[in-house]
Amino acid sequence: VLATDVEASEQANSSYAANTANNKAFMEVVQAAGYRSTIYTMGSWVGTKMSVDKGWIADYPYNTSRDRYTSHHAWQFRSDQQFAGSYGNFDVSQLYDDFFTANQTPSPSAPVTPVPSQPAKSNAASDTDYAQTGVFKPSATVNIRTGAGTGYASVGSYTLGESVIYDHVYIRGTYVWARYLSYSGRYHYVALGVNGGESYGSRSSNAQTYSHTYYTVRSGDSFWSIASKYGISMYTLAANNGKSIYSLIYPGESLYIR
Template sequence: MKLKNKLALTGAATMAALFLGVNANAARMDMVDVSNNNGYMSTSEYVSMRNEFGVKALTVKISEGTTFKDGYAASNIANGQAAGLYVNGYHFAHYTTKAQAIAEADYAGQAAKAAGLPVGAVLATDVEAEEQGNLSQATNDRNNAAFMKEIQKFGYRADIYTSGSWANNKMTIKGKTGWVAGYPYVMSGQKWYTNNNAWQWSGSAHFRISYGGFDVSQLYTDYYTAGQKSTVKPTDKDAVKDNNKEANKNTSKPSTAAKWVKETKTYTLKTAVKLRTGASTSSSVITILPAGSTVKTDQAIIQGGYRWVRQPRSGGHGYLATGPANNTLEYVKSGASHAYYTVKSGDSWWSIAQRTGLSMYTLASQNGKSIYSTIYPGNKLILK
């Protein structure tokens, strides 16, 4: 995982990063994890990951210790859900005692709730810091158990992420649990850690429309897909290999580089907002749009501490700072009449979400239910 404090790569892992472009199609890209290091990630980027590369699940960094909350967690969760991905979270642990583990779990659970992580999602503890490396296996096991028990009080399912060299050495990772990282020298079709929930096999995979390298994992169970078998498959089976090869030639772009993303939407302003000539608070003011104004946008970006949108205008564009860089908008979407879907025999939250283009979390929540609620043929679901 790309974290504030990450263990140094071993020689094997370093070599793996060099060879990933050669045989990167040996493992599936079932799950991607993201953090503030990846910058703002748009819904369109997650849709590309899902449709082109077969990504099924997204695991978002939520917090670290008891002092850091990831500023991109809320937008990653919302945009991942909008793309139809199963969304989970992780917390980077620093605890060395049972009391500290409980305190970090409380901090992570509250941060996850605030960021919109849905009840029932996985909230894993990422245990790979120097602090845990100095502890006994028994102590780490006790602390991890305390964290996971506490996190369940928030309605989340728990798991442990760690490196292969630490699994069942620095801490116990039982069968059918755990998310284990291990980067081989060369991908040659073999599978690692098949007895666990997931194997993170790369920390430098690339996607067609996203900058930078990403952590990707192959799933062996349905734990990170809410107990459901995802039917998502890549449209281009060679995409992982081809894009890693190309990305290895162009590694100068930082993953946090600000980038415009397509956003064709209509909003109604809650408050008066200055319309500027550029996406900067130092740009000249064209006019002040009063509360209640309707704004149609075509692009969005996060830079300079704000989230900006671009409004097409006669002879050019106007730019509005809609909120802080954590993607909290100052405007609200215009209302629309409801559309409905009638549940048919054999339908599930996942299949309906796939058919309608919604995330199953959004679909369930806007109908006052969870993805674990039973639906019956003939039920009418609100789509918008």
């Protein structure tokens, strides 16, 4: 399901008819491409800012003891849920039908086997590590990965002129990896170099001198691509630099990340 998020200030200032028509046109394009679509928006906008037939409705009441928006596909009732054994906050929703699960339901006679979301254990970052804090400055482009291994997904890159503050170091087979906490609250990893061989940059133990992070804009960059790299909201990134997400940014311009 591709959900269109309708809650921006531009839509707040548009008419009910315009918002309804624009949502319909967008969803028709999605459906023509072979996907299912729905609208994600806040409860106060349903029926006031636009028509929402069946959507994914966000409403965070103080008391969540009863179901709300039961005529829709789902109700998102908080964005800061914390679960024992997991790090960070989670969005949580109550589903009222099988729309988001593509009409698939588990058989009561057969247990559901979770699909592994990580590569083989030999490529994973275990709890045994080197608690080293420092700053890594790459001398070439290095990929940012979701785990300490080349089998993990790449979610961005660091390049010459940038730096990353890390808090742990792992040696995993061929490579040495540094771990850092991204602004999204998730751990990410970069390769420091080949184990016993080539280094991909320089390391400094003085992380305190890098309390602020800046990014130099490159050709093809956007607020979305830069924010995704650092795991922050593009709205926050723009606001940190006195801009909106619709402002122009230029190669060579320095943006304050935090």
